[in-house]
Amino acid sequence: MDLWDFLPFFSSEVGYLGLALVSFFGSLIPFVPIPSFILLITMSVGDQFNLHILALIAAITATVAKQIIFAISYGGRRIISEKTKQRMKPFQKLVKKYGAGAAFFAAATPIPDDLVYVPLGLAKYNPLRFFIATLTGKIVLCYVCLLYTSDAADEEDSVDLGGRRII
Numbered sequence: 001m002d003l004w005d006f007l008p009f010f011s012s013e014v015g016y017l018g019l020a021l022v023s024f025f026g027s028l029i030p031f032v033p034i035p036s037f038i039l040l041i042t043m044s045v046g047d048q049f050n051l052h053i054l055a056l057i058a059a060i061t062a063t064v065a066k067q068i069i070f071a072i073s074y075g076g077r078r079i080i081s082e083k084t085k086q087r088m089k090p091f092q093k094l095v096k097k098y099g100a101g102a103a104f105f106a107a108a109t110p111i112p113d114d115l116v117y118v119p120l121g122l123a124k125y126n127p128l129r130f131f132i133a134t135l136t137g138k139i140v141l142c143y144v145c146l147l148y149t150s151d152a153a154d155e156e157d158s159v160d161l162g163g164r165r166i167i
Contacts, residue, residue: 023058027065030114037145044146059138066134073121095123100133107137
């Protein structure tokens with residue numbers, strides 16, 4: 001019996017596309033984290049999939065979904081009252097200084113990151129900086145998930161992941 005028999009929706013035939021869809025739609029739903037990294041970890045076992053491609057697909061599709069949420073909140077500022085906009089001025093100054101770090105930290109941890117992304121969008125944080133920080137954080141998260149599932153390598157400068165070296 002194969003592991004994929006227990007997960008029929010995520011069969012090996014679905015492969016990279018299945019991971020991309022789960023990662024994208026799981027990240028697109030605001031404030032409800034659907035842990036696509038479980039599928040990422042499951043797919044990393046064995047040698048059927050390239051680990052770097054898995055990590056990059058999961059990171060890029062999750063980042064694109066988060067960019068959509070950010071863009072909606074960025075545009076949602078139009079419905080905020082002028083009084084609220086004035087009260088957000090100090091937050092905007094803070095965001096200019098620490099926004100990339102907050103976006104990176106939220107992306108690199110399995111917390112509900114929309115709690116950080118929506119306020120960044122409302123504060124009109126730079127979309128390109130947001131994208132770069134979020135993508136970098138998601139790449140870190142995906143590789144940490146892959147490293148977490150690995151066995152200790154027999155070489156000090158590498159990590160064994162199901163018999164395959166990723167570092």
